[in-house]
Amino acid sequence: MKYLTFALAKGRLAKKSLALFEQIGISMDEMKDPDTRKLIFVNEDLKIKMFLAKASDVPTYVEYGAADIGVVGKDTLLEEGRRLYEVLDLGFGKCRMCVCGPKSAAEYLQHQELIRVASKYPNIAKDYFYNKKHQTVEIIKLHGSVELAPIVGLSEVIVDIVETGTTLKENGLEVLEEICPLSARVVVNQVSMKMENERIMKLIRDIKTVI
Ligand SMILES: Nc1ncnc2c1ncn2[C@@H]1O[C@H](COP(=O)(O)OP(=O)(O)OP(=O)(O)O)[C@@H](O)[C@H]1O
Ligand SMILES: O=P(O)(O)OC[C@H]1O[C@H](OP(=O)(O)OP(=O)(O)O)[C@H](O)[C@@H]1O
16 A cells, blocks of 8 residues: 655644544654654554645645645645645634734725735735735735834735734734635645545545544
8 A cells, every 4th residue: 555645734733733633543653752853754554654844835745746635724825826636624723814004004905006015925915916906016025023014114014814913913003904714724636636535535534524
């Protein structure tokens, strides 16, 4: 039997993703060791390999077939735009992609002005402003702490993830427009879906029983 390989996003989603697989009998005990520098883990009995990767790399591993299955946030899927099958919404890692800024920036959005938009998600921002709102904007790519941008005058607004809203509130910003809801998703390589259909469909059924 061929190994099925799983790529899980590191960080916020990792713990819940591992717990989910454990619930359906797929446990990778070595993976829980916080000191390990090992990158890939094997369950010989189940013929499963599993690795944690930077979230934005998960869709790449799955599209190329280096992983058969991936678990990653919808934000990453939208941003990376890879060819793969999105088969399940896991219902955790829930948050929203939003246009945020100081209250005073709301009128720039209403009057379709040429504004600067800072984001870790330039493709999502571009798609929203250009294709959905038909508003020409300048998009500035950042790698983190995006809320700083309107505070220090780098941009008028940001496109970023909002979960509790605490980061916005503590920095005098607010949600101006909601782009879409987000959560963790299971994705499958398109060839694996055909070649390993029975095993993958069983896996999806098993996950559905616990979510
Ligand atoms: N409050 C939140 N902030 C950011 N991401 C969240 C939040 N809540 C849920 N998520 C989900 O968790 C994923 C982000 O995980 P994590 O925070 O580890 O990444 P990150 O900080 O964006 O990573 P990196 O340091 O690689 O940029 C997102 O892709 C999203 O789907
Ligand atoms: O609505 P909240 O519950 O406050 O969560 C949202 C914040 O969390 C994320 O940042 P993260 O902690 O990942 O740091 P980063 O901005 O450096 O990516 C996100 O980019 C927001 O800044």
